[in-house]
Amino acid sequence: MSLLAYGDTGWGDELFYATLMTIAVAAAAIFIGFFLAAIFASFKLSKSKILNLAGGFYTTVFRGVPELLVIYLFFFGGSGAVMFVAKIFGYNGYIEVNAFLTGAISIGIISGAYSTEVFRGAIQSISLGQFEASKVLGFKKKIYYYKIIIPQMLRLALPNISNVWQITLKDTSLISVTGLVEIMRQSYIAAGSTRDPLFFYSFAAVLYLFLTFLSMKLFNKLEKTYGKGY
Amino acid sequence: MKNIFKFFLSSISALAILFSSAQADSIRIGTEGAYPPWNAKDESGKLIGFEVELANWLCIYMKHDCTIVEQDWDGMIPGLIMRKYDAIMAGMSITDERKKTINFSQGYADEVASLAVMKGSSLEGMDTPKAINLSTGGSAAKKALKTLTAALAGKTIGVQTATIHQNFLESGDVGSVKIRTYKTQDEVNLDLAAGRIDAALAAAVAFTDYAEKSGKAVVLVGPTFAGGAFGNGVGVGLRKEDTKLEKDFNKAINTARKNGKISELAIKWFGFDASM
Amino acid sequence: MELIIESFPKLLHATKLTIELTLLSLFFGIFVGVFFAVLRISKNKILYFISYYYSYIFRGTPLLVQIFIIYFGLAQVEWIRESFLWVVLKEPYSCAILAFTLNTGAYSSEIFRSAFETINKGVLEAAKGLGLNKINIFFKVKLPIAVKQSLPAYGNEMILMLKGTSLASTVTLLDLTGVAKHIISTTFRPIEVFIVAGSIYLLMTFIIHNIIKLLERRYEYK
Numbered sequence: 092m093s094l095l096a097y098g099d100t101g102w103g104d105e106l107f108y109a110t111l112m113t114i115a116v117a118a119a120a121i122f123i124g125f126f127l128a129a130i131f132a133s134f135k136l137s138k139s140k141i142l143n144l145a146g147g148f149y150t151t152v153f154r155g156v157p158e159l160l161v162i163y164l165f166f167f168g169g170s171g172a173v174m175f176v177a178k179i180f181g182y183n184g185y186i187e188v189n190a191f192l193t194g195a196i197s198i199g200i201i202s203g204a205y206s207t208e209v210f211r212g213a214i215q216s217i218s219l220g221q222f223e224a225s226k227v228l229g230f231k232k233k234i235y236y237y238k239i240i241i242p243q244m245l246r247l248a249l250p251n252i253s254n255v256w257q258i259t260l261k262d263t264s265l266i267s268v269t270g271l272v273e274i275m276r277q278s279y280i281a282a283g284s285t286r287d288p289l290f291f292y293s294f295a296a297v298l299y300l301f302l303t304f305l306s307m308k309l310f311n312k313l314e315k316t317y318g319k320g321y
Numbered sequence: 322m323k324n325i326f327k328f329f330l331s332s333i334s335a336l337a338i339l340f341s342s343a344q345a346d347s348i349r350i351g352t353e354g355a356y357p358p359w360n361a362k363d364e365s366g367k368l369i370g371f372e373v374e375l376a377n378w379l380c381i382y383m384k385h386d387c388t389i390v391e392q393d394w395d396g397m398i399p400g401l402i403m404r405k406y407d408a409i410m411a412g413m414s415i416t417d418e419r420k421k422t423i424n425f426s427q428g429y430a431d432e433v434a435s436l437a438v439m440k441g442s443s444l445e446g447m448d449t450p451k452a453i454n455l456s457t458g459g460s461a462a463k464k465a466l467k468t469l470t471a472a473l474a475g476k477t478i479g480v481q482t483a484t485i486h487q488n489f490l491e492s493g494d495v496g497s498v499k500i501r502t503y504k505t506q507d508e509v510n511l512d513l514a515a516g517r518i519d520a521a522l523a524a525a526v527a528f529t530d531y532a533e534k535s536g537k538a539v540v541l542v543g544p545t546f547a548g549g550a551f552g553n554g555v556g557v558g559l560r561k562e563d564t565k566l567e568k569d570f571n572k573a574i575n576t577a578r579k580n581g582k583i584s585e586l587a588i589k590w591f592g593f594d595a596s597m
Numbered sequence: 598m599e600l601i602i603e604s605f606p607k608l609l610h611a612t613k614l615t616i617e618l619t620l621l622s623l624f625f626g627i628f629v630g631v632f633f634a635v636l637r638i639s640k641n642k643i644l645y646f647i648s649y650y651y652s653y654i655f656r657g658t659p660l661l662v663q664i665f666i667i668y669f670g671l672a673q674v675e676w677i678r679e680s681f682l683w684v685v686l687k688e689p690y691s692c693a694i695l696a697f698t699l700n701t702g703a704y705s706s707e708i709f710r711s712a713f714e715t716i717n718k719g720v721l722e723a724a725k726g727l728g729l730n731k732i733n734i735f736f737k738v739k740l741p742i743a744v745k746q747s748l749p750a751y752g753n754e755m756i757l758m759l760k761g762t763s764l765a766s767t768v769t770l771l772d773l774t775g776v777a778k779h780i781i782s783t784t785f786r787p788i789e790v791f792i793v794a795g796s797i798y799l800l801m802t803f804i805i806h807n808i809i810k811l812l813e814r815r816y817e818y819k
Contacts, residue, residue, distance in 0.1 A: 166399060168788060289670035422785055483779075515673075517688075
């Protein structure tokens with residue numbers, strides 16, 4: 092147990108910071124994912140066949156290709172890939188991308204593919220009546236989307252978002268190639284240094300279970316808060 | 322909507338720039354931290370080793386501020402190209418293949434490679450010369466390779482991925498062996514000790530260091546290798562466009578060689594003068 | 598561009614290993630899954646919790662951790678290396694299948710459990726009323742219905758397992774992802790390799806997806 096001591100003699104503090112890093116990357120990734128999901132879900136729901144195809148392409152590729160390949164693509168493709176994506180949105184210039192962002196973006200793109208399906212499913216399951224009533228009442232599309240549809244969508248999506256979060260959290264274990272020190276990488280270093288892989292990987296498992304447990308509590312609370320009034 | 326996109330994108334890029342501490346006058350040097358005695362980490366997680374100390378001295382000679390950055394071997398070269406750091410000092414041998422993507426300074430130290438097995442292995446006691454050089458070749462080298470091919474036929478040999486050692490095994494110089502590639506030298510050592518592989522190929526000092534630190538009965542067998550697929554010494558990896566940095570490093574290495582600093586550090590870490 | 602053509606045969610060859618790993622893990626995983634699903638719906642508290650925690654641990658931790666513990670962690674233990682377990686744990690191939698099986702077993706058990714639990718009570722009562730004994734009810738009534746119920750979710754799990762086998766590359770196995778990673782790190786041309794390797798994975802995903810669709814249709818009128 093002394094291996095876990097905080098401070099210079101043990102790995103406790105390194106593992107603590109690594110856990111924070113895991114949470115940070117996962118959080119950044121899931122929000123990047125939400126951003127992408129908002130775009131691609133609207134593509135999939137739109138009347139344009141081209142946009143539908145684009146959305147379908149995105150969700151199929153990034154849910155079907157193994158995460159390691161996506162991460163390798165972004166790590167080795169590096170700044171070039173990110174700048175290419177940024178160019179699509181009209182941003183021209185040199186973006187210096189570091190490990191944190193490479194990891195967060197790769198996982199984020201994958202997370203976004205799952206979130207896209209969740210958002211799409213949630214919007215589609217909102218009863219058509221809501222859309223019709225809003226139109227009849229004369230609300231503009233932007234307004235009724237924000238004030239009526241999206242709040243309902245969020246409520247419906249919440250349980251599935253909790254799944255996406257779990258997936259995203261576990262996917263962070265794969266970004267060690269970028270050198271980012273999250274739980275998996277730190278355990279790897281500690282295991283190598285102390286030649287005690289069994290202890291450190293088992294402890295890593297415990298850390299992930301702990302994060303899973305906390306996440307479940309968090310989402311239960313969120314579901315209670317947002318489920319109010321129904 | 323477009324404005325929101327632009328805002329989001331610029332905040333991400335702002336974050337990106339924030340996160341990448343690019344200071345003009347200081348340089349970052351990337352190392353693996355998992356290849357003792359070249360580079361390793363102590364218990365507190367600090368980077369130590371021959372190259373870590375040498376790097377600090379070279380920076381003093383170059384009058385640059387330096388930070389040493391850790392990087393997985395897998396992503397060592399991409400990290401350099403992505404500007405995660407500006408130089409590589411990670412026991413990386415100068416090879417033609419790598420020169421396609423990056424430049425190297427002059428070599429500062431050399432290592433010989435060797436096969437290693439666990440004591441009691443059938444591969445012990447091979448009839449080969451002490452050392453062979455694949456660049457200078459010669460009949461002794463050819464004979465040694467023949468002996469090795471016969472002895473290693475069908476055996477499983479572990480190497481670290483993307484290394485000169487892997488290249489050598491794949492070159493066919495020792496016939497067809499079952500190659501297992503691992504992410505780090507440490508994993509190779511672990512599997513060797515666990516009996517999962519018959520032998521391993523890496524820098525001789527890596528094995529002697531492992532045997533010393535772990536107390537496992539790892540022994541070197543066969544000849545030591547140099548030249549050929551094993552490259553021409555270890556140098557500083559640099560981006561092709563950083564010609565000034567290359568000049569600076571070369572000057573510093575010359576200084577360190579002339580005043581005996583490299584030899585001193587080599588003896589300290591390797592136990593012998595591995596300088597070039 | 599020529600890299601795409603060059604790397605294709607190597608990648609195709611490695612696909613064989615990927616398919617093997619996927620099929621074997623899924624196959625064994627079904628047994629593990631049914632086993633733990635049955636435990637989970639049993640009235641016995643101990644059996645219930647064994648199944649619950651098994652599922653919790655294997656779904657709550659990343660597959661990478663699981664495979665590392667089995668491959669690196671267990672090899673560290675002296676008495677394991679000297680026992681009969683070493684036959685399985687020595688080779689990365691069997692270690693990987695073990696890890697994948699245990700993992701898919703946990704997810705599968707959830708799928709099967711939910712399928713069992715949502716069987717229409719009326720059907721079960723009818724079966725009892727017809728005088729079928731417990732074993733017959735299980736194999737002739739419950740199982741077929743559960744299988745049909747599970748198909749969509751299990752199809753998803755099959756695809757997840759296919760992706761999961763890519764982690765075999767972290768324990769020296771040269772599956773499709775392993776070879777792809779190798780080519781990428783030596784040629785620094787990730788995009789071409791990604792396109793080829795990715796397409797192969799997507800093709801397999803497509804095949805799985807359609808097989809499941811076919812099965813769903815066949816089980817429609819059971």
